[in-house]
Amino acid sequence: MDPVIAVVAQVIWVMMACQTQMLLAYRRYAMRRRRAAARMFFKNSCATVAWARSRRRRRCQRFCQWLVLAEMEEPRQHWVFPRSSDWWENIVMVHWDDRQWMRRFRMSKSTFIELVEALRPRLHRQTTSLRVPISVERKVAVSVWWLASGTSYQVASDLFGIGKSTVASAVVEFCLAVELELLSKTVVFGAAIGQIMDGFRKLGFPHCVGAIDGTHIPICAPGGRPDQYGNRKNFSSILLQGTVDHLGRFVDAEVGWSGKNHDAFVFAHSAFCAAMDAGTLLQGHGYLVVDGVRIPPVVIADGAYPMRRWLMKPYGRAATTAAHQNFDRRLARARNRVECAFGRLKARWRCLAHRLQVREHNVVAIVTACVVLHNLCESKGHPIIGGGRPPAPILVSSFEETEDTSNNRHLAEGKKVRDALAKFIENFGC
Numbered sequence: 001m002d003p004v005i006a007v008v009a010q011v012i013w014v015m016m017a018c019q020t021q022m023l024l025a026y027r028r029y030a031m032r033r034r035r036a037a038a039r040m041f042f043k044n045s046c047a048t049v050a051w052a053r054s055r056r057r058r059r060c061q062r063f064c065q066w067l068v069l070a071e072m073e074e075p076r077q078h079w080v081f082p083r084s085s086d087w088w089e090n091i092v093m094v095h096w097d098d099r100q101w102m103r104r105f106r107m108s109k110s111t112f113i114e115l116v117e118a119l120r121p122r123l124h125r126q127t128t129s130l131r132v133p134i135s136v137e138r139k140v141a142v143s144v145w146w147l148a149s150g151t152s153y154q155v156a157s158d159l160f161g162i163g164k165s166t167v168a169s170a171v172v173e174f175c176l177a178v179e180l181e182l183l184s185k186t187v188v189f190g191a192a193i194g195q196i197m198d199g200f201r202k203l204g205f206p207h208c209v210g211a212i213d214g215t216h217i218p219i220c221a222p223g224g225r226p227d228q229y230g231n232r233k234n235f236s237s238i239l240l241q242g243t244v245d246h247l248g249r250f251v252d253a254e255v256g257w258s259g260k261n262h263d264a265f266v267f268a269h270s271a272f273c274a275a276m277d278a279g280t281l282l283q284g285h286g287y288l289v290v291d292g293v294r295i296p297p298v299v300i301a302d303g304a305y306p307m308r309r310w311l312m313k314p315y316g317r318a319a320t321t322a323a324h325q326n327f328d329r330r331l332a333r334a335r336n337r338v339e340c341a342f343g344r345l346k347a348r349w350r351c352l353a354h355r356l357q358v359r360e361h362n363v364v365a366i367v368t369a370c371v372v373l374h375n376l377c378e379s380k381g382h383p384i385i386g387g388g389r390p391p392a393p394i395l396v397s398s399f400e401e402t403e404d405t406s407n408n409r410h411l412a413e414g415k416k417v418r419d420a421l422a423k424f425i426e427n428f429g430c
Contacts, residue, residue, distance in 0.1 A: 025064040033060065085161030088138060103386035105141070106148045106348050106373070111380050116140050122177040134162060134170065142167055143174035147370060150350030152357070172362050175369035183368060186375045189251045193285055197297065199246025205334035206425065207288045208312075209297045210243040210251055212272075212305070213338040214263045217255075217367055218355040231259035235355075238363055240342075241266050242371070243299060246334075248341035249378050253371045256364045263304045276310050293420035300335045307414030312421065327422040345374045348384050 033056050098108040105112060116137055123140070125133035142160045146153070146167065153171075157164040189196075193209055200208035216237035222228060229236040237259030243252040257266045267273050275281040276299070288295040298312045305313050314328040346353040349370040356363055 022064050026060060029060045029064065030057065033057075085138070088141065088160050092141070093137075099385065102382055104148065105144050106384070107144070107377055107380070107382055111376065111382065112140070112144070115144075115376070119174070119177045119181055122181055123173065134166065138162070139170045140174060143171045144373070146171050147349045147351050147366070147373070150352075150354050168358075172358075172365065175362070175365040178369040178372050179365055182372050182376075186372045187250050187253055189281070192245075193282065193297070196245045196251075200334055203246060203334045203337070204330040205300060207295055207298055207421070208300055208334060209282065209285075210245060210299045211335045211338040212241070212243040212252075212267070212299050212301045212311075213335070213342070214239050214241045214266060215342045216240075216259050217352055217363070219360070219363055220355055220357060222360050227260075229258045229260065235259075238367070239266055240367055240371070241270060241272070242338065242341065243272060244338045244341040246337060247378065248337050248344060249375045250341065250371050253368065255367045255371075264306050267301075267305055273308075277308070288421075288424070290420040290424045293416055295417050295421055295424075298417070298421070300331050302335065307411050307418070309410070309413035309417050311414065312418055315418075315422075323422045323426040327418070327425055330425060341374075344378075344384060345370060348374060348377060 037056075092104075096109070098110075101107065101109045101112065107115070119140060120136050123136045127133060138160060142156050142162065145159070146156045149155075153164045153167045156167045160167070162170070189209070196209050197207060200206070216231055216233070217240055218235055218237050219229060221230070221236040226236070229238060231237050238255065239257040239259055239261060241254045241257075241263075242250050245251050252272045254266070254270050254272060257269075272281070279296075282297050285297050296310045298310050301311055301313050303313050303316050305311060307313060312331065314331050315324045316328070319325045319328055352367065352370055356366065358366060
């Protein structure tokens, strides 16, 4: 269509819409005033009523004109606003070395290319007659950069030469693709259970397959519901419950519970707890037998967690013997892996260290993507360069010792296994 004809048609359409809106608004307003004037007629003279009606009519017309003009959208001047992508295409992709890539993107260029190829089937879009889509490389780059820097969408928009709203949609699309494509391949126990148990044995705690804890992820309070996610530290957050191996890589992660919930509540309602109770998560891995007590592969936690036959927590104030105190020291040293993992996660992906400025329904996908990318970088041996000092993780429990008596069977089984494991450590070390 001729551009001039298109502009003329748009102007005519806007004028007709304005006239229609003005007429409807005026009729509704005039009807209300007409009824009020009729009631006043019997109290005032006909001349006074006519003068008042004329004055109100003129005032109503001016108000309706202002209302329609205020609600009119300014016509777009550009189909796509002209922007420059020179920094990304000619500087980053051409001249940056791996150290600069890891400083800004937390990964080497080769790892970035692997990530792009893994997500290409889900992020690739067809070129149409209307516009050329953003390349998968630039979509992944702007998303990883935003997760790593924790800055605003506007800064990412200026650097990568795409619109601010496009950056926001690209980040969410990327995080959902990572969750769907890579979560089940990256955040798993896999076939390396023996290596994990050997790693914890070298840390001083035998027959262990993971350390579990929770941390707060700050978010913006949802509109109209400021207390729904409020925690005991007086800010809004969601909880990330993570289980890590001896190298600080996540083998399980559950995101989404409100920050006002306690570690024990989130744990008791998690899929990880249900799978471990049912014995379906670590099938085929042997038991350690001590004085007739069968010790399954265990997970270690702090004093806030409820006891299970497979979940070990410290004796705390109940440590009355040297064996108990030695058990607590070894458990604390091995459990430190999960706190370090949370610190490295937030140091690498700085968006998690600050209040997430995203919609409530997108928070889970963003946090999950950060966990997956953390494992990817850790497995590649990428150091954290330029992330600053790792922030102290905001833990949920802070060693608030609790004794869950709601299920006495779990408590009795857990204490029995703990005593047997403490005796094994005392007699045989690791």
